[in-house]
Amino acid sequence: VQLQASGGGLVQAGGSLRLSCAPSTRTSSYYHTGWFRQAPGKEREFVAVVTWTGSSTYYADSVKGRFTISRDNAKNTVYLQMNSLTPDDTAVYYCATRRSWDSSSRYKQAAEYEYWGQGTLVTVSS
Numbered sequence: 001v002q003l004q005a006s007g008g009g010l011v012q013a014g015g016s017l018r019l020s021c022a023p024s025t026r027t028s029s030y031y032h033t034g035w036f037r038q039a040p041g042k043e044r045e046f047v048a049v050v051t052w053t054g055s056s057t058y059y060a061d062s063v064k065g066r067f068t069i070s071r072d073n074a075k076n077t078v079y080l081q082m083n084s085l086t087p088d089d090t091a092v093y094y095c096a097t098r099r100s101w102d103s104s105s106r107y108k109q110a111a112e113y114e115y116w117g118q119g120t121l122v123t124v125s126s
Contacts, residue, residue, distance in 0.1 A: 001031070001115040005095045008120030011085055015124070019080040021095030021117055032101050033078040035069060036110055037091035037122075044094070046108040050078060051101055058106045062088075085124045092119040 007019040021033060034049035048059045048069040057069050068081040078095060096113035107113070 001097060003095050003097065003115055003117030005093060005117040005120040007080075008093060008122045010123045010125065013086055013124055013126050015085050016081070016083045017085065017122060019082065019093055019095075019120060019122075021078045021080075022076055031097035031099060031115075032107070033069075033071065033095060033097045034107060034113060035078075035080045035093060035095055037089075037093045038119075039091040042091075044110050046110070047093070048080060049107050056103075058108070060108070082122070085122075087124045087126045090122060090124045092121050094119045 002024040003021055004024050005019060005021050007017060009017060011017055032049065032051050035047040036044050037047050038044040046060050047063055048057065048067055050057045050069045050071055054071050059067060066084045071078040095117045097115045098107065098113045
């Protein structure tokens with residue numbers, strides 16, 4: 001599965017952006033989808049994840065209350081709504097998917113995902 005992340009850009013602190021993630025070709029498979037980000041000189045870090053049905057979502061503490069992950073399976077698209085952005089949110093944002101889900105796990109590790117998108121740059125100016 002090839003994923004395409006889009007929606008990044010330059011925004012002022014306090015602003016909002018909505019990122020989108022969709023496969024480049026329509027797939028009938030069911031995937032759970034996460035967002036990660038990587039700032040310059042830092043390791044890739046977990047941001048949020050949503051199950052295929054959308055019934056469960058989990059967030060990093062750093063974005064909880066500001067970011068919302070959601071999905072529209074009719075459009076085969078996962079979204080990351082980002083509000084109250086700060087310069088610390090500046091990073092390349094990646095979406096990733098995996099096929100299985102164990103309710104005892106939160107899938108916050110990049111190695112737990114099977115497919116990745118190319119990333120979209122979010123820059124938050126102060």
